[in-house]
Amino acid sequence: MFIISDSTPERDLVEPSGMSRGLDLSGRPEGFGAYAGVAEPLPRELVVPRHEWQARIEEKRQRRTRTRDLMTLAKLPAKNQRSIPYCWIFAPTHCMEIIRLKAGLPMVSLSPASAGAQIKNFRAVGGWGREGLEFIGTRGVVPSHLWPDTALDRRYLTDANKTVALDYRHTEWWELRDLDEYISALLHGFPVAAGYNWWSHETTTVDAAWIDGAIATDNRNQWQGYGDDNYFHLQGRRMLPDDMVCPRVAIAS
Amino acid sequence: MLKIASIALLLAGSCALAAPPDPRTLARADVPPMPAPVPPGGEPAPGVLALAADEWHVIESDADLIVLASPEGVVKVTPEGAGPIRLKGKFAGGGGKVETRTFKGKSVFTVEALKSGPVELLLVPIGAKGAADVKRVGITARAQDPIPPPKPKPDEPVKPDPPTPGGELRVLFIAESSAKHAPEVTHTLNSTKVAAYLNARCAKGPGGHPEWRRYDPDTVFGAKESPTMRALFADSLAEAKRQGPAALVVAVGTDARVYPLAGMTEAEVLDLLRRAAGDK
Numbered sequence: 114m115f116i117i118s119d120s121t122p123e124r125d126l127v128e129p130s131g132m133s134r135g136l137d138l139s140g141r142p143e144g145f146g147a148y149a150g151v152a153e154p155l156p157r158e159l160v161v162p163r164h165e166w167q168a169r170i171e172e173k174r175q176r177r178t179r180t181r182d183l184m185t186l187a188k189l190p191a192k193n194q195r196s197i198p199y200c201w202i203f204a205p206t207h208c209m210e211i212i213r214l215k216a217g218l219p220m221v222s223l224s225p226a227s228a229g230a231q232i233k234n235f236r237a238v239g240g241w242g243r244e245g246l247e248f249i250g251t252r253g254v255v256p257s258h259l260w261p262d263t264a265l266d267r268r269y270l271t272d273a274n275k276t277v278a279l280d281y282r283h284t285e286w287w288e289l290r291d292l293d294e295y296i297s298a299l300l301h302g303f304p305v306a307a308g309y310n311w312w313s314h315e316t317t318t319v320d321a322a323w324i325d326g327a328i329a330t331d332n333r334n335q336w337q338g339y340g341d342d343n344y345f346h347l348q349g350r351r352m353l354p355d356d357m358v359c360p361r362v363a364i365a366s
Numbered sequence: 367m368l369k370i371a372s373i374a375l376l377l378a379g380s381c382a383l384a385a386p387p388d389p390r391t392l393a394r395a396d397v398p399p400m401p402a403p404v405p406p407g408g409e410p411a412p413g414v415l416a417l418a419a420d421e422w423h424v425i426e427s428d429a430d431l432i433v434l435a436s437p438e439g440v441v442k443v444t445p446e447g448a449g450p451i452r453l454k455g456k457f458a459g460g461g462g463k464v465e466t467r468t469f470k471g472k473s474v475f476t477v478e479a480l481k482s483g484p485v486e487l488l489l490v491p492i493g494a495k496g497a498a499d500v501k502r503v504g505i506t507a508r509a510q511d512p513i514p515p516p517k518p519k520p521d522e523p524v525k526p527d528p529p530t531p532g533g534e535l536r537v538l539f540i541a542e543s544s545a546k547h548a549p550e551v552t553h554t555l556n557s558t559k560v561a562a563y564l565n566a567r568c569a570k571g572p573g574g575h576p577e578w579r580r581y582d583p584d585t586v587f588g589a590k591e592s593p594t595m596r597a598l599f600a601d602s603l604a605e606a607k608r609q610g611p612a613a614l615v616v617a618v619g620t621d622a623r624v625y626p627l628a629g630m631t632e633a634e635v636l637d638l639l640r641r642a643a644g645d646k
Contacts, residue, residue: 158546169549176632178556186558215556217564217579218591280588285543302556303543361543365581365596366588 115340116324119349126312132336134314135198137239138355151247152286152358155294159301163293169300170323180211180304180319181331181344187214191343192225192335195263197237200315202229202245203262203335204306205358206254207317209283211304213363222262223281227255227274230265237265242306242315246286246358253278253364280366289357296321296328298359307332308356315356322346414504417441417479421458423505426471430492433475440485440507446474479507525637526625531644533619534569537578538598538606541627545611554632555580555612563636567643571595583607598622616642 128134173179194203206225232248255278260269289295298305299321308315320331329348417423433443449470456464489501541555564578571577571592579595587596598617605624606613612627640646
């Protein structure tokens with residue numbers, strides 16, 4: 114189990130050779146961690162009290178009702194961003210694959226580049242999760258067999274692909290504002306695209322965890338070969354993201 | 367009403383107003399010493415009289431007596447006055463037979479069991495000079511235990527009827543994604559056991575994908591979704607909404623039924639699905 118905590122040395126936080134990061138919150142109008150008002154906030158009645166976290170995490174683990182359990186059952190493959198700085202759209206795209214899985218829909222690999230390239234005018238530049246998920250809600254993502262995951266190539270931007278992408282949108286999502294909303298969304302079974310300014314990196318958070326008497330998160334990176342099938346944990350101050358968005362409902366296709 | 371009486375404990379005594387009665391004549395029968403208390407339900411110690419709920423003890427004396435019971439409340443001592451008194455019923459030690467007995471003493475008392483437990487009767491002759499004048503009688507009373515009220519039967523959960531097995535199984539969960547579901551509902555909606563079962567048992571749709579889904583009530587459909595699942599959703603949505611924020615639709619062939627998920631455990635959902643699939 115690979116855990117990133119407050120004491121993890123910097124050398125263990127560097128991306129493997131051939132990989133990249135890409136979170137850039139500098140262009141975010143609302144700044145770090147603020148609610149932009151683009152998506153719904155998590156309803157307050159869904160906030161799970163902190164004193165319930167440990168028990169609920171443990172019960173989900175024992176009963177195998179975690180998001181990661183479903184991903185394992187389905188053998189949902191990890192994404193691989195390679196050398197393009199598109200972590201900020203890879204994580205939201207993997208969240209889309211996960212909510213489709215939860216909906217019982219056919220497993221389809223989706224191309225992060227198909228969304229990211231259009232957002233950034235085909236430039237290999239950074240961004241943030243909320244802008245990525247906002248785009249996916251309106252224009253969708255193209256399946257990987259039609260648009261490769263890391264292809265920043267206008268040849269793939271065809272009318273046909275634009276039409277297909279509309280079938281791969283979300284229709285409901287949350288912007289999360291604090292640790293309580295973040296953990297609560299995870300406890301309710303929703304994945305979160307989470308961006309960390311300290312790391313300049315965005316990954317997919319799949320579950321809440323309880324490690325050594327403290328809250329932690331179970332995350333999936335899109336760096337090939339990272340952690341345990343790309344899974345790792347975050348704990349401590351480094352656990353709380355600066356950018357947290359959560360798609361809930363996908364178009365049934 | 368016929369009273370069930372017991373064998374009398376006869377006491378003899380002279381009837382002298384001025385002088386205290388001769389203690390040797392107080393008892394017409396040997397009076398056993400007070401034994402150790404008998405635990406409830408246990409057999410009386412030797413020499414202790416057993417008094418059942420449907421029996422009488424009768425104390426008969428030629429002397430004026432006061433009869434006290436210690437502790438109070440175990441037996442009821444009733445002065446019946448002077449004999450002759452004719453009593454018909456069951457007497458303690460009488461083998462359960464109904465008898466008629468006549469008691470002729472000057473003081474006749476009946477003793478009935480009120481509740482189970484040991485008790486000591488103190489027979490105090492009027493004008494007694496000291497403790498030596500007092501006779502003690504040990505009794506183990508066994509009253510009719512109150513019939514406990516019937517224990518309420520726990521409500522047996524009524525298993526929901528599945529659709530008639532025999533056709534193709536299709537399943538929908540229709541659950542509001544922003545609702546606060548009960549934790550058990552959340553477990554069921556995220557259950558890998560349920561998902562694995564449905565993957566194995568549901569009919570296969572376009573592309574060979576199992577025909578089960580979890581939809582939000584506001585789900586929008588794309589071009590590629592299974593027409594059968596889309597139709598099943600459309601047909602069941604209204605009823606699903608009536609059932610609450612989370613509902614289960616089970617269809618076997620053309621027989622589809624809608625169940626509320628609230629109040630069902632993951633195990634009960636699996637049981638229902640197995641019965642619908644004909645696996646139970």
